[in-house]
Amino acid sequence: GxxxxxxxxxxxxxxxxxxxxxxxxxxxLSNIQWYKQRPGGHPVFLIQLVKSGEVKKQKRLTFQFGExxxxxxxxxxxxxxxxxxxxxxxxxxxxxQKVTFGIGTKLQVIP
Amino acid sequence: GAGVSQSPRYKVAKRxxxxxxxxxxxxxxxxxxxxxxxxxxxxxxxxxxxxxxxLDKSGLPSDRFFAERPEGSVSTLKIxxxxxxxxxxxxxxxxxxxxxxxFGPGTRLTVT
Numbered sequence: 609g610x611x612x613x614x615x616x617x618x619x620x621x622x623x624x625x626x627x628x629x630x631x632x633x634x635x636x637l638s639n640i641q642w643y644k645q646r647p648g649g650h651p652v653f654l655i656q657l658v659k660s661g662e663v664k665k666q667k668r669l670t671f672q673f674g675e676x677x678x679x680x681x682x683x684x685x686x687x688x689x690x691x692x693x694x695x696x697x698x699x700x701x702x703x704x705q706k707v708t709f710g711i712g713t714k715l716q717v718i719p
Numbered sequence: 720g721a722g723v724s725q726s727p728r729y730k731v732a733k734r735x736x737x738x739x740x741x742x743x744x745x746x747x748x749x750x751x752x753x754x755x756x757x758x759x760x761x762x763x764x765x766x767x768x769x770x771x772x773x774l775d776k777s778g779l780p781s782d783r784f785f786a787e788r789p790e791g792s793v794s795t796l797k798i799x800x801x802x803x804x805x806x807x808x809x810x811x812x813x814x815x816x817x818x819x820x821x822f823g824p825g826t827r828l829t830v831t
Contacts, residue, residue, distance in 0.1 A: 614761075641819065650810060651762065653819035696761050705750060706775055707820070709761035 610635045612699045614710030622718050627684045629713035631697035639700050640673055640680045641707065646693045654682075654695075687717045721745065723823035725811050731829045732801045740796045740826045744813030752820060753786055753796050754810040762810055768794060801830045 611634040621627050631640065639658045643651035655664055657673035657680060664671045670683045680697055694712040701708075724743040732738050744751050749770055754762035755778075764778040770791040779786070783802075788794040798805055808827050812820035 650822040650824050651812075651820075652822070656818055698761075704775070705752075705767050705769070706764050706777070707752070708764065709754075712761050 610699065610701050610708045612697060612708045612710040614697055614713055616713055617711060618714050618716075620716045620718060621687050623689060624686050627687050627691070627715055629682050629695050629697075629715075631680045631682075631699070631710050633678045633699045633701075633708075635678070635701050637677050637699040637701055640677075641698045641700075642671060642680075642682055643696045643698060643709075644693050645696065645712070649693075651696060684715075687715070689717050689719055691715060692717050723811055723813050723821050725809075725823040725826050727826060728824060729827050729829075731831060734802060734830055735800050737797065737799045738801055738828065740798075740809050740811075740828070742794045742796070742811030742813075742823060744792065744794070744811070745815075745821055746792075748813035748815050748821070749791075750814040750816070750820075751788060751794050752812045752814070753794070754812065755780075756808045756810055756825070758807075765796070765809075798828075801828075803830050806830045 613632045641656045642654040645651045661675045662673040668685045672681045694714045696712045698707045698709045726741045751768040753765040756762045766786045767775040768788040783799045785797045808825040810825045812822045814820045
C-alpha cells in the first residue's frame, strides 16, 4: 500500500534559524496536505498542494510539491517559538478519499 | 462556529471491555474519517464515511473494530474486547469535500 516517509523525525533549532521538513511518497499523489499539531492538540490544516511543481507561501512558510508529485517540503524562515509543534504531510492517491499521513517532524525552537 | 467534537475525551477500559467513541462532525460535512494515533506517530487511517455510507474500512485493524454513521451525521467507533495494543488517541475528522479535514480533539483510550 501507499507509504509516506517524512524526515527528519526531530529538529531542534535556535529561534531565528530556518527549518525544513521533507516528505516522500512511494506512489504518485493526487494531492498533498500539510498539518500542524501542537503538543497535546489535534492536527490543524495548513495547506493543500495539487499541481506538479506547485509552490505556495503563507507568511514565513513555503510549501513545495515535486514535479513528479511524489515528494513535498515545508520550509519555515526565521523560526519563532510559536512554530513549535509536529508537522505532518498527508498524501492522497488516485480518486480515493483515504489520506496517508507521514510520521511527522517534531520541531523544537530554542529561544 | 462549532467544530468537530468527540466524547469522551478520556476513556480507561479494562482489557476485554467494549468501548464506544462518539464523533459529532461539523454540520453539513459529508465526509467523516476516523484515525488512530499512537504516541509519537502520525494519524493512521481507520475508516471513511461519505454521508451514511462507509466507503472505506481498510484501516480497521481487526474485526473487533466497528464504525457506523447511520444518519450521515454523528458517528460512533466501537471497539469490542479491548486489548492493550488498542491504547491510543482516536481522532475523528470531517470534511466538506476533498480539501482540508477538520479534526476533533480526540479520545485518549487507555486499556489496562
